[in-house]
Amino acid sequence: MNRAGEPIGYPGEVRQVVNDTTKRDWLEQAARLIILSCDGDPDKDEHFKGTPDRFADMFLEDFIPNGTIKEALEQMVVEETYDQMIVVRDIPIRSMCPHHLLPWFGRATIGYIPNGKIIGLSKITRAVEAAARGPQIQEAVTDNITKAMQEVLDPLGTACTIEAVHMCTLMRGVKTEMQRFSTSSTLGVFREKPETRQEFLVLSQGGQSLSW
Numbered sequence: 001m002n003r004a005g006e007p008i009g010y011p012g013e014v015r016q017v018v019n020d021t022t023k024r025d026w027l028e029q030a031a032r033l034i035i036l037s038c039d040g041d042p043d044k045d046e047h048f049k050g051t052p053d054r055f056a057d058m059f060l061e062d063f064i065p066n067g068t069i070k071e072a073l074e075q076m077v078v079e080e081t082y083d084q085m086i087v088v089r090d091i092p093i094r095s096m097c098p099h100h101l102l103p104w105f106g107r108a109t110i111g112y113i114p115n116g117k118i119i120g121l122s123k124i125t126r127a128v129e130a131a132a133r134g135p136q137i138q139e140a141v142t143d144n145i146t147k148a149m150q151e152v153l154d155p156l157g158t159a160c161t162i163e164a165v166h167m168c169t170l171m172r173g174v175k176t177e178m179q180r181f182s183t184s185s186t187l188g189v190f191r192e193k194p195e196t197r198q199e200f201l202v203l204s205q206g207g208q209s210l211s212w
């Protein structure tokens with residue numbers, strides 16, 4: 001903390017790009033303050049020793065944005081004459097809601113109809129991971145995936161559905177048990193032609209359902 005009570009390196013009014021060392025400082029301070037707010041002692045209680053460090057690692061490794069969806073997709077675009085619908089089902093997705101900073105997680109399904117270019121399957125998984133990093137609402141993640149697919153591959157159309165469970169609905173407010181939240185986004189022929197959308201829905205089903 002500096003004398004004004006702000007975290008060290010706090011950008012104040014000016015938003016600026018900060019490096020990972022500064023982010024680590026902030027995250028460790030945030031974890032310490034949360035522990036102190038819960039009447040814990042981050043220095044003496046053995047269970048809290050190392051928690052600020054682990055908290056920062058978790059954010060830096062798994063949650064903080066580290067590249068765009070387009071960058072993930074562009075790594076493996078291949079010319080291909082196959083022109084039928086491709087559906088990749090049950091891609092694991094995990095993110096964090098911006099309203100409560102609590103995790104949401106589930107599965108994404110992406111479909112597209114190529115127009116001369118296809119994408120490696122592993123890159124679709126990477127793109128979903130890139131899309132989900134950072135605190136974001138599920139609707140925006142769903143939309144951002146289809147927009148990036150359209151921009152990078154220029155297919156005849158793209159569709160994405162995400163089914164997820166949000167920890168904030170489990171832990172706060174109505175505390176609904178395992179309520180699932182579904183979002184979908186369609187562009188190109190998936191939006192224009194009901195029969196294409198229907199084919200996507202048929203191919204999307206039959207996958208493993210959410211269970212844990």
Ligand SMILES: [Zn+2]
Nearest residue numbers: 097099100168
């Ligand atoms: Zn929330």
